[in-house]
Amino acid sequence: MKIAACLLAVLFLASLLPHGFAQQEDYRVLPIRSDLIVNLVFIDVDPAWFGAASLDDLLRSVAAGVRGEAKSTLAWYSETGIPYAPFSYDVKLRGFQFRGQALQEFRFTWRSLNKPIPRELLQKEGISGALSGINAPEALKTLIDLSKKHIQTPLEGYTIFFICGENALGGDPIYYSFGILPETGNVGGVLKLNMYGGPWWGRYVFVDICTRHAYEEDYPPVSMLESARERRELLSLYVDELIDLQFVKSNIYYPFYNLQILIDVIVIDASGLGLNFDQLVKSFDIEITDSSLRTLTPYNFYSFRLRLYNVNEVPGFASIIKLVELETRRGKELVAAFDPYEAYNVLKSAGILADKTTDYKYIPTIIVVTQYDTAVMIEDDAALGVAIEDPENPAYPLAATAAASYYSLLYEGLAVTVAHEIGHCLGLRHPHDDFDESTESEKWARWIYTDSMETFMVYSTTWVEGVKRKIVREGFYPMRTYWSIFDLDAIDRATITLLLQDYEKNYAQILETLSNAGLSIDDLPQLKTILSTSTQWARRAVEEFKRYNFFDRLTFKGLGAQLETSFDYAFMAWAATDLMKLYVEAVLLGNKQLMPEIERLRQEVETLSQNVEQARQAKTEAEKQLNQVTQQIVDAQNRAAQLRDRLAQLEKDSADLPQLIQRKAELENEVNKLEQKLSQARNEVAQLETMNMVMIGVAVVLFAGAGGLFLLSRRR
Template identity: 50%
Template structure:
């Protein structure tokens, strides 16, 4: 009701604005085409390493191997989902002289002993120097703000070679305490980092060590061609897998979402509900989802279900004790819980999202059909419409529950249901196949990764009271992906509603030009949709920092897209009412029209008879007049004869 009241108030406001005349104008705004400006910033990187004589020649060589357009695709089919396409436009900057010296000094100041707890967790003995990756990214952004402030509104990839400043190949790490358990999390070694809330930035240290042989330090490559190929791969993959992320499922857009967390206990000793509550930070899950989609209203339930109480459930768990591994078929787990009436979808007007977490004593993985293709979690497709995710199923060991807690796992799987993918896998529209590059799961700060890089978000605090906090647990690329998809859905709904209204009015035999209120509403919706596209093209998708509610402000592409959709939704209701009223009054109108026709015919007949009678009267009048004239002539003749007779 509050939402409708806001929309109604908005309609009153826009009705006061000057409206363009209605005609057969094109109301469509999709597909959206926009530029994607990507700035490559080279710091302490010599173009000669890649066979180029200068930075411009290097940019030209890289551009030749990078995709020209970046799109979104649905699942692994390659079919286009979100109707938008970005034309990739690369440019380059480099640090020189004083700028370069400032970078070197700053990087050296960050090269400190790595946290002992992190080294122990990674099984590293002794002490090594390492650089805190988020701090390094922030340092690069701060330097750019001083020297190249114009680039920070674009997508930026910083390519650096820290070895030239440090004298040896640097190591980067993330580190922090996990909020639910107090254990330590993070990654080491890293050679890149990105995804933090404050901008669409990634840095890559081309000379640093990583955990993956496919991405070696460039000093380990023998030829300029190999080094150029690696540099081009970084640029192309970061654009495709991070900047313009494909979505796994069509995102669900519903105002009311019920998240039902079911922890299925298949451990030998059994989980106590107290341990479950202690190891599950529900507030963190709720807060993370509210920052992901603040326009949705979330309600949560948490339930503990013993696997032994679900008929057949223990039979779908396959144990591989040699590898300390347990496998669970995700769709069967969902079906068994549904048949046992453990799911509670209810009948309310909300989206029901069960998040099923199967806990065993082993490293628990889930799969669909093929046990070889297992994962930590899976989003099951909706049986009625496979474009959508319906439920999240994940596996967790007792150790994982004790070490990490459940919040990240639950939020991760709900993220899949809402449409997000991992940072390390995607669908490559150019190659026409799925791609998987695990280096990105370690280096992107998000709940959607397979690592605990998201622990960096725990350190952040709300920067303005009363607004959504900056502590999102999602990468900026996740937020962009979900926003683009939702905006596309809203604008697609606007277009569909608009067409339906025009078609229904035409079928009813009415004319839009005669319906001023409806015409003004449609014209206003079109203006709103066009404004949404303008902001979409400038990457102003949703202002989370100052978001206060649907229709409460018009700051972003989402706001305008929502209002365009909402206005056409209300216009559909208004149109249906007009058509129903028109149909209800049609018999009376037709009866009145028949009576009018009959009266008109009678009037015409009477008029004709009157005209005929008038002509007859005129003829009689003329005959009488003629007789009178003849009579007068005779009387005059008689008088004259009488006068003559008297004279005789």
């Protein structure tokens, strides 16, 4: 019934669109090739510092050290190797520079942002006294507002503001993030930043290339670099890494869509400090986790289950936790570590984990709490958490695992840890590591980004800025999420391309099924209409994809309930072909009772085709004969016209007939008279001829006589 209802909905939507049927070979829309616009806005930064004569010269120099193509992976790896997403971007850098009034306004505004840093944050960092600094999110919003005011060209795509704040303040600015952790009320945030980006309200990042900061050993201020070449390389490094690690992030797993997901949170207390369920609930605000996941993938449906076990309640679990000395960000420390696969297998053997089912997606989330700093460890690699892959299909996760000390649990809470690991299961990477498609290698531990990106996927508490209830201003992303805009783009792009891949697979399978049954798409007009509509939706999805209109979480009402973004169109293209695949396979061709009828209809179609061919030939012959008859009619009409002309001439001549008859009689009389005269003349001629002959005879006789006399005289 549900499928039938969906089918009717698709048919209704299809009927609303024009039905210009595409040829079968035209349905493919992948791979997508587009431009990645990256705007570089230089504020109080002189191109001469980098050996450039102008802004254009600087832009060319920076571009030389930046990848020309940006790609993404759909997962870390799969059974067939690295699965690349079927899209790629040609990187296009655009340069802008603040001058004159715009530069003066920037300096004035920057001074106004420099205010006392919250004392709680200073105390958290062990700093006594008072310091002034600039709140990084406020700084980024200010730069966006100034750019909209002073740059006439819209900053579409992605934007990096390269600034030098020391000219405005007369010294190094201190940038920071700050907020109160929602579960525990403790202080969160980070000091000594030099960059900030990724808030849910825009595709922007700013980098102060002059100020001192926590990661200056790898990303030194420009004043610490002696040569222009080193400074150019620094700019190129920032741009290239931001493109790879943030703007076009790779995915660690294939994302899910249109699923019921059960998140089974299993906390194993190995702290020996008596963690109880009431303490756990106070430190785990499931509402935050649920709300964050619903803004990440609102087309999925999440359910949660929370369970707490003492380590001694799970046979064999205590033996998998080891104390090891590890190199951490604070130096070498004694850390409690466990192998996530061993943890999964022990819980599975104990009957704590549910079996796999096709009714919903089951994601067990295993969290181990000890009294030490705790880590998840696979071989020699340690992390705060790992989303382990399914051995049967490594492109998808098996479980989420995380480690926490008893004290960090009570200080920070558990909601973000769970959301972070589920984010991995849904495909998200950290902002500080990524797969570099240009070298086909992993980038690890770019810690500058874990402090500077506003998302639950960081290792710091910079994410605290994301949970503040702030007024959304015009021009920013339309709703608040707990993830960076770059996380949202990454999961949206991956989901869209997966939908379009499945659309193409469904379409090809439908054509193959029809062909195997001796049918063509033209034999099923309704199917042809819907497939044509699905192709239009797929093409529109690509158009919106190229405009960065991936998905709008504010206007989303439900799957298939709106057609505004690339995701909406891609989902409808997939849904239409998926339903039609079921229609063709299960309803029409999969029903064996219908096969004899289909064969009979096929034979009738062949007979009708033969009849149509005969009729076509007869029609051709009839047309030939008709042409001949038509020509004969034309010839007859021409002959009739000639006869009419002759008749008219005869009618004209008949008017003179009496005179002609009289004249004829007169002529006949004259002829008779002439004939009589001629006869008389003939008689006279005859008489003359007779006389002539007599005269000739007489003359001959006389001549002969004369001749005789002459001869006689000669003899004498």
